Amino acid sequence: MSRNPAGKEEAMNAIRELFEQAAKAWPKKDMANNYVALARQVAKRNNLRIPSHLKRQFCKGCGSFLKQGSNVTVRTQDKAVIYKCHECGKLYRIPFIKELKARKRKV
Numbered sequence: 157m158s159r160n161p162a163g164k165e166e167a168m169n170a171i172r173e174l175f176e177q178a179a180k181a182w183p184k185k186d187m188a189n190n191y192v193a194l195a196r197q198v199a200k201r202n203n204l205r206i207p208s209h210l211k212r213q214f215c216k217g218c219g220s221f222l223k224q225g226s227n228v229t230v231r232t233q234d235k236a237v238i239y240k241c242h243e244c245g246k247l248y249r250i251p252f253i254k255e256l257k258a259r260k261r262k263v
């Protein structure tokens with residue numbers, strides 16, 4: 157099944173769909189977290205990376221779905237965005253690499 161070239165694309169669609177469902181399930185945390193767990197399972201089984209914009213929607217530490225303004229604090233600091241998961245207290249620092257590269261290209 158995984159050898160089917162269409163399989164990965166299908167799996168990626170399923171991952172996106174699961175994150176949409178998680179967002180819709182919010183604020184039912186258990187349901188949202190279940191969808192996140194499923195999406196991560198699909199990714200793992202298919203050797204897929206979860207797209208970066210979706211990665212920011214869950215905590216790698218505890219697997220919770222993260223909703224801005226609810227259970228995650230987002231701050232910008234210097235050249236990075238700091239995410240703090242309120243469920244487990246984990247901090248994530250995501251640098252603005254893409255933006256920095258884009259700026260360098262212009263100069």
Ligand SMILES: [Zn+2]
Nearest residue numbers: 215218241244
């Ligand atoms: Zn967490």
